[in-house]
Amino acid sequence: MSPTAQATAAARRVVFPFTAIVGQEEMKLALLLNVIDPKIGGVMIMGDRGTGKSTTIRALADLLPEIPVVANDPFNSDPSDPDLMSDEVRQQLQQGADIPVVPKKVQMVDLPLGATEDRVCGTIDIEKALSEGVKAFEPGLLAKANRGILYVDEVNLLDDHLVDVLLDSAASGWNTVEREGISIRHPARFVLVGSGNPEEGELRPQLLDRFGMHAEIRTVKEPALRVQIVEQRSEFDQNPPVFLEQYQSQQEELQQKIINAQKLLPSVTIDYDLRVKISEVCSELDVDGLRGDIVTNRAAKAIAAYEERTEVTIDDIRRVMTLCLRHRLRKDPLESIDSGYKVQKTFSRVFGVELSEETTQQNGTGQKIGLRN
Missing domain, CATH: 3.40.50.300 (P-loop containing nucleotide triphosphate hydrolases)
Known part of the structure; x- marks a missing residue:
């Protein structure tokens, strides 16, 4: 890290690293x-x-990662994307003006x-x-x-x-x-x-x-994990720079992963049969409107891009479906079944896959979704 980068980092408010967050x-x-x-x-x-x-x-x-913005622009305008720039910047570009760009x-x-x-x-x-x-x-x-x-x-x-x-x-x-x-x-x-x-x-x-x-x-229940979280927090509070250094390489790795996924996203495809089945799940769950279908398709593509693949799998859909649909279900006050479990159950029936033991055990306590690094 160069001296100027160190100075900038020191001037910024110290933030707990994302990769250090437990659970x-x-x-x-x-x-x-x-x-x-x-x-x-x-x-x-x-x-x-x-x-x-x-x-x-x-x-x-x-x-x-830092993004390129037009200097002194109150809207953080993108120097190249017309949808992300103010009308003033767009006019200047059309007039051929030289626009100063800074990373932010x-x-x-x-x-x-x-x-x-x-x-x-x-x-x-x-x-x-x-x-x-x-x-x-x-x-x-x-x-x-x-x-x-x-x-x-x-x-x-x-x-x-x-x-x-x-x-x-x-x-x-x-x-x-x-x-x-x-x-x-x-x-x-x-x-x-x-x-x-x-x-x-x-x-x-x-x-x-x-x-x-x-x-x-939900609040973490396992005592060992709770102790780990408490220790981490006190370690961070006592000496933030040392704590940040321990996670520096993991942070950089994840940052690069996000950049790669954003670039790969436009190339990711989702098979027609899988799209039909996503809509079938939404229809069976009686989800109003088409937002649930659209978001599930987008999220499945994003998770595939995150894992550096260009084709969506059934597992990708399984891992995002609860997140995309649980809040769109009509609530029945007399029903004790957790909405996440309901989504997973319908998913497994439509896609012809078995419900994992973990999901069955967690009926009523929410569905756990794996995040692979």
Whole structure:
């Protein structure tokens, strides 16, 4: 590491390394797949307090490779992709202007619970617009989150209207602000990650359905693992640089794996028969709409790319299906069967594969999904 790189690392806030996080495989897998293909549509993470949700998301943002952005641009515009650049940058490019480009860490934007719509979407200064004839726009958090990760802790306590705004931007990739006949839009393509504690209430089903994946995490029960987590944390807190160095090579390896997967993703194919069976599972589970089918297809391709393959296997589908469908099932208050188990059971019947013993044992406690490195 060069002296300048060391200085930059020292100036940045020290973040717990992603590869050092013990357990919570389901959450880690969902986050990695969304980074490989942001079009999956984000992750909703539901789980007990103190299970490392925020730590894991910050660790992921820190792990991601730097991206090229247009210098001094409030929207982190991409210098080459028109869908990820502001109208101003696009005009400059069309006029043949020379655009300065700088590398930048992927942004992770925290959305505070009390945020107003103006703070999230940005505001237009009407007085300035009328007196000076310019579109005076003050960018909000969605502008800052473009090409990054937008994290909403306790998303189930956020105003429904704001959740709607976030999901609209995440789905369309654009944010539009209109006021007094003046309209401004800018790119807002980000991975939306929401987390919450089920005890504090669920999200409305129509909002929940718009999250691509839904990961459930629980407090680790095995005493030996709990001790390992506690020891790791105190080791990190006592001397972060030494702790980070231990995981440096694993971090770099995983970072490279993500880059390779993003490049390989467009070449990944999924057999027609498998696509039909995915839709058959969704149909049998009575999933409303086609979002479940689309997300499962995307996630299966992303996991294949992550494992450096260009063809999706039945096992890929098995490992992502619960994450993609469990929150789309209609809830029957009288039913005691866990929704994850229900998805796996239908999957095994349609695809003609046996339910693993582990899944059968875990009926009611959630499905464990393997993350291979």
